Amino acid sequence: MEKIDILSLTLPELEMHVQEMGEKKFRAKQIFQWLHVKHANSFEDMSNISLELRTKLSEMFCIKQLNIERKLESSIDNTVKYLYRLSDGMFIETVLMEYNHGMSLCVSTQVGCKMGCKFCASTIAGFERNLLPSEILQQVYRTQSDTGKKISGIVLMGIGEPLDNYKNVMRFLELVSCPDGYGLSLRHVTLSTCGIVPKIKELADKKLGLTLSVSLHCPENDGRSEIMPVNRTYNVYELIEATREYIDKTGRRVTYEYAVIDGVNSDRENARKLATLIKGINCHVNLIPVNTVKEREYKSSRESAMKFMNMLTEMGINATVRRTLGSDIDAACGQLRREAEKQTEKSGEGY
Numbered sequence: 001m002e003k004i005d006i007l008s009l010t011l012p013e014l015e016m017h018v019q020e021m022g023e024k025k026f027r028a029k030q031i032f033q034w035l036h037v038k039h040a041n042s043f044e045d046m047s048n049i050s051l052e053l054r055t056k057l058s059e060m061f062c063i064k065q066l067n068i069e070r071k072l073e074s075s076i077d078n079t080v081k082y083l084y085r086l087s088d089g090m091f092i093e094t095v096l097m098e099y100n101h102g103m104s105l106c107v108s109t110q111v112g113c114k115m116g117c118k119f120c121a122s123t124i125a126g127f128e129r130n131l132l133p134s135e136i137l138q139q140v141y142r143t144q145s146d147t148g149k150k151i152s153g154i155v156l157m158g159i160g161e162p163l164d165n166y167k168n169v170m171r172f173l174e175l176v177s178c179p180d181g182y183g184l185s186l187r188h189v190t191l192s193t194c195g196i197v198p199k200i201k202e203l204a205d206k207k208l209g210l211t212l213s214v215s216l217h218c219p220e221n222d223g224r225s226e227i228m229p230v231n232r233t234y235n236v237y238e239l240i241e242a243t244r245e246y247i248d249k250t251g252r253r254v255t256y257e258y259a260v261i262d263g264v265n266s267d268r269e270n271a272r273k274l275a276t277l278i279k280g281i282n283c284h285v286n287l288i289p290v291n292t293v294k295e296r297e298y299k300s301s302r303e304s305a306m307k308f309m310n311m312l313t314e315m316g317i318n319a320t321v322r323r324t325l326g327s328d329i330d331a332a333c334g335q336l337r338r339e340a341e342k343q344t345e346k347s348g349e350g351y
């Protein structure tokens, strides 16, 4: 019988299991705290639980582990990038960044991605599988244990499309914000999406209080479909409408991500179309000079992004250029995993 993934269980679910095992309900809370507060990686560590129950637990449940395959530390800022190996041998990336207000962690939600954005390294090798809630959580717990630094904010902006793994991501959010566990307020969480409209609407109805970040990257349909195939299913006007709805229902400001790519989406005409598209929406535009990915030819610079920002500001749009962190360790998502996979392919150790 396959063991149950205990880290993906909510407290009420764990209580049910524990009671079915003939134990008192309060034991579940103790176990939950070992997992989500003390970040125990084994049942043996749970010293206030009887040996007998610990043995029973280890027969029924497993604690999903992440192993540090590689760790790169920036010498420019305090950015740390982890390449984690999952229990089935696949790789994901997690990036820890230091801001004035604390440590923020960028987590992956899938192994690979099916969205096919042309400028993104995460999508090049295609999609493997969804991450389990426990595997998203362990990126937080493992990184915190390794660095000893409390993580005060999470951005779902690593490998994968969070709204394409909706169920597991929602469960992750429930677990990470549980007051008996890690207890992170969802006000400190940002979810980034390439624009899966029906899921944005579902998320709006949940009124979770998190920040929604929408990867826009182009203000009109033809150009956007060219670089982001998802636009052929949910076009840019439907996407903007869905974000308006999100703002109305949640009262939260939305962020539009815009990777500035020279010769593709960076001229005055694009700025004008973007300004018209989002005028009057309670939003902020986050400009990023596109990160060059080895397999792609897209290029940009901080200067181009600043120029585009000035055009938008003149047109009355609230925009900033995102600070680049960890530039010496290739902190853009998906690149380390690509390298690791190429190496496993070469050495014939493929899974």
Ligand code: SAH
Residues within 6 Å of the ligand: 117, 119, 120, 121, 156, 157, 158, 159, 160, 161, 162, 192, 193, 194, 195, 213, 214, 215, 257, 259, 288, 289, 290, 291, 292, 293, 332, 333
């Ligand atoms: N799938 C989600 C989240 C993952 S990507 C999404 O699409 O939003 C996180 C952000 O990085 C997205 O805004 C994405 O478009 C952007 N991004 C991906 N590759 C990039 C690159 N090479 N340069 C700049 N931004 C990039």
